[in-house]
Amino acid sequence: MVRSPDSIPVPSEIETSDHELMLAVRDGQVARLGELFERHHGPLYGFFVRLTGQRTLSEDLVQQVFYRILKYRHTYRDEGKFSAWMYHLGRRVAADHYRKHRTGETVDREEVNLEHIPDDAMDSGEQAEKNDDLALMQKAFAELPLDQREILTLHRFQHLPHSDIARLLDCSVGAAKVRLHRAVNALRDSYFRMRRHDGAR
Amino acid sequence: MNCQRIQDSLLDFEAGALPAAEAEGVREHLKSCPDCQRRWADLQETLVTLDRLPQPAPSPRLRNNFYAMLESQMEAAGESGNPFHAPRPSEHWYSFLLPHRALVQAAAAVALFGVGIALGSRVWPPSDKTSGETAAQLAATRAELAQLRNQVDSVNQLVTYSLAQTQPAQARLQNVVATLGQKKTDEAELATLLGTLAFDPSTNVRLSALEALYAHADNTKVRQGVRAALPRESSPLVQVAMIDFLASVRDREAAPALEQLTRTPRTDEAVRTAAQRALAQI
Numbered sequence A: 001m002v003r004s005p006d007s008i009p010v011p012s013e014i015e016t017s018d019h020e021l022m023l024a025v026r027d028g029q030v031a032r033l034g035e036l037f038e039r040h041h042g043p044l045y046g047f048f049v050r051l052t053g054q055r056t057l058s059e060d061l062v063q064q065v066f067y068r069i070l071k072y073r074h075t076y077r078d079e080g081k082f083s084a085w086m087y088h089l090g091r092r093v094a095a096d097h098y099r100k101h102r103t104g105e106t107v108d109r110e111e112v113n114l115e116h117i118p119d120d121a122m123d124s125g126e127q128a129e130k131n132d133d134l135a136l137m138q139k140a141f142a143e144l145p146l147d148q149r150e151i152l153t154l155h156r157f158q159h160l161p162h163s164d165i166a167r168l169l170d171c172s173v174g175a176a177k178v179r180l181h182r183a184v185n186a187l188r189d190s191y192f193r194m195r196r197h198d199g200a201r
Numbered sequence B: 001m002n003c004q005r006i007q008d009s010l011l012d013f014e015a016g017a018l019p020a021a022e023a024e025g026v027r028e029h030l031k032s033c034p035d036c037q038r039r040w041a042d043l044q045e046t047l048v049t050l051d052r053l054p055q056p057a058p059s060p061r062l063r064n065n066f067y068a069m070l071e072s073q074m075e076a077a078g079e080s081g082n083p084f085h086a087p088r089p090s091e092h093w094y095s096f097l098l099p100h101r102a103l104v105q106a107a108a109a110v111a112l113f114g115v116g117i118a119l120g121s122r123v124w125p126p127s128d129k130t131s132g133e134t135a136a137q138l139a140a141t142r143a144e145l146a147q148l149r150n151q152v153d154s155v156n157q158l159v160t161y162s163l164a165q166t167q168p169a170q171a172r173l174q175n176v177v178a179t180l181g182q183k184k185t186d187e188a189e190l191a192t193l194l195g196t197l198a199f200d201p202s203t204n205v206r207l208s209a210l211e212a213l214y215a216h217a218d219n220t221k222v223r224q225g226v227r228a229a230l231p232r233e234s235s236p237l238v239q240v241a242m243i244d245f246l247a248s249v250r251d252r253e254a255a256p257a258l259e260q261l262t263r264t265p266r267t268d269e270a271v272r273t274a275a276q277r278a279l280a281q282i
């Protein structure tokens, strides 16, 4: 019987690594996938929301990734790195979704609206202060091309090292850094342009 | 080094990924080049603002669906058994709110870079083009920093926040997280934790910092820092945790601040109750 834990597990000193967990799942302890889910579903969900701008769809995509992890667990390598593999499957799942729905890689930007997502991590006072900047940043980010949003998300929100990003995007580490550089510059230019046009400043 | 090369390396500089000599070159150049200073300030502001975008959270539907899927797959494979380790009970009532280690790291990154900016603008004053509003904010931040500086003056290690970081960002964060429950922590780390408690925008991270400070509650500087942070803390949750902290070490010097809280009409009810209880304890 599998049950969802009621509380977030407290990290312990002797935490099993993702890799060890995934090897256990691969070698038959399928139920331990629950631990990997608890660790990674939040960030993975954030990845999809930033990519697609759609919350319900993003939940479905996370579900599909974990389904594929289970389905393809036998292909997980001894020397593998779990998070890189998970994002690899994540990109495939997203690509499959868009292929099925014939929208290619264009994302409906009207739906990109994170401003109304309640943020428990920030207090209301601070939020009011920062709201203008955050709203502009949200807009600037949403207007970037998909590939730039993706590389920024992988780097800045998912904290993947350059080498993992390069492997995911199937390019050299140098090329990944150049792409990241361009994405940051594009974001910066767009953000400050919007701020200049924002009359209040 | 010319400006183009400096500007191309700012992203690595920000990440702490430059070799020491190169980082030193960038720092030297920034001291005297307004153009590159501007670039550097813009880059930092962009990244810090990006980092502060709200983290979207999934609905309970996702977890339910996942466990339903896992269960059906296991049934199909003929497996059974509860896979979960019992969560380790933590000594503080709010521990269930503490985020996973990875989240603490991410949030701590925001905190460090945020304070880095504040200090950075002290070291390199913004150009004249800065609007009055921003200048006022900077002044407020400076005043807060000065206040905090006084609190930890003899520790005098706020410099750990400075931009002069040679360690990679990841390693610096690990240091913050590694202090959780650690008995032997040096003063620089304590200053970092106190800075996080006072300045971090995330309630969870401030709680984590407080959690880590428990191991050092016998240190007068630490108690001073918590006392200083208490009145300016905006979250009742964190305020109550701070009050519990001060009560647990029977910090007599906290009495005036606690009394002030019980008298102020706009104090949250839970905070008022906690303050009254603490006053009886200390």
Ligand SMILES: [Zn+2]
Binding pocket: B002, B003, B006, B029, B033, B034, B035, B036, B037
């Ligand atoms: Zn220059």
